[in-house]
Amino acid sequence: MNRKLLVAGNWKMHGSLAFARDMMAGLKSGLPNDPGFDVAVFPVYIHLYEVINNKPEGIYCGAQNLSEYDDGAVTGEVSAAMLQDLGCDMVLVGHSERRTMHNEQSAEVAKKFAQAIKHNLTPVLCVGESLVQRQSEQTFAVVWQQIQAVIDEVGMAGLASGVIAYEPVWAIGTGETASAAQAQEVHQFIRSQLASNDDTIARRIRILYGGSCKGSNAHELFSMPDVDGGLIGGASLTVRDFLAICEQADKLSQGDK
Numbered sequence: 001m002n003r004k005l006l007v008a009g010n011w012k013m014h015g016s017l018a019f020a021r022d023m024m025a026g027l028k029s030g031l032p033n034d035p036g037f038d039v040a041v042f043p044v045y046i047h048l049y050e051v052i053n054n055k056p057e058g059i060y061c062g063a064q065n066l067s068e069y070d071d072g073a074v075t076g077e078v079s080a081a082m083l084q085d086l087g088c089d090m091v092l093v094g095h096s097e098r099r100t101m102h103n104e105q106s107a108e109v110a111k112k113f114a115q116a117i118k119h120n121l122t123p124v125l126c127v128g129e130s131l132v133q134r135q136s137e138q139t140f141a142v143v144w145q146q147i148q149a150v151i152d153e154v155g156m157a158g159l160a161s162g163v164i165a166y167e168p169v170w171a172i173g174t175g176e177t178a179s180a181a182q183a184q185e186v187h188q189f190i191r192s193q194l195a196s197n198d199d200t201i202a203r204r205i206r207i208l209y210g211g212s213c214k215g216s217n218a219h220e221l222f223s224m225p226d227v228d229g230g231l232i233g234g235a236s237l238t239v240r241d242f243l244a245i246c247e248q249a250d251k252l253s254q255g256d257k
């Protein structure tokens with residue numbers, strides 16, 4: 001099955017309104033017209049509106065987090081309905097920085113995923129193991145537990161409305177990338193586990209790789225059969241670096257992938 005590659009930039013807690021405008025202007029002039037791959041950016045909440053109002057046509061915009069609740073007395077949180085109202089298309093859920101720094105548990109992540117699909121946002125479910133977990137051969141178990149929690153909440157049909165991003169924690173912001181073979185091994189595991197529940201959904205769902213992905217390794221990673229693009233941190237923060245990754249996605253989308 002042909003899955004469209006997705007290159008997604010997670011800006012994390014970086015940028016400013018001027019940065020958001022400059023990035024959008026740079027992508028407008030640098031991206032191919034009508035690309036054969038999808039592009040998304042994930043700014044902080046307070047820069048979303050600026051991005052939404054300045055983004056080139058066809059680029060998706062998403063938040064980095066959302067509340068697990070509909071509305072109410074939840075100071076400092078932002079609901080799925082508010083994100084949709086603003087014009088967001090997507091939202092990250094369960095990024096490892098939220099799981100570790102904000103102690104988000106898989107059950108909470110699953111509730112956030114459910115909120116996203118209820119409000120027609122595409123959730124990008126981030127999963128991945130720590131270095132200790134990899135060294136103790138728990139990678140598959142950890143990753144699957146994180147996905148299973150979402151399936152328990154929304155079923156396979158719900159999961160199918162989202163995107164999965166495999167981000168090994170040891171590769172995030174460290175400069176140490178999973179090799180293409182290491183990424184493929186986990187992506188293939190995820191897809192085969194999903195296939196034992198629903199083969200069609202398993203073949204259709206996009207699984208991104210994240211963790212020190214950059215222009216120089218994107219082609220090798222994205223050319224793996226089960227890698228459908230990337231969730232990019234550091235290399236999404238300049239037009240040049242982000243476009244270098246998009247260029248690789250463009251080449252692959254015009255070729256066999």
Ligand SMILES: O=C(CO)COP(=O)(O)O
Pocket residue numbers: 010095167171172173174175210211212213231232233234235
């Ligand atoms: O966490 C990431 C994207 O969500 C990856 O970050 P880096 O690309 O900076 O390693």
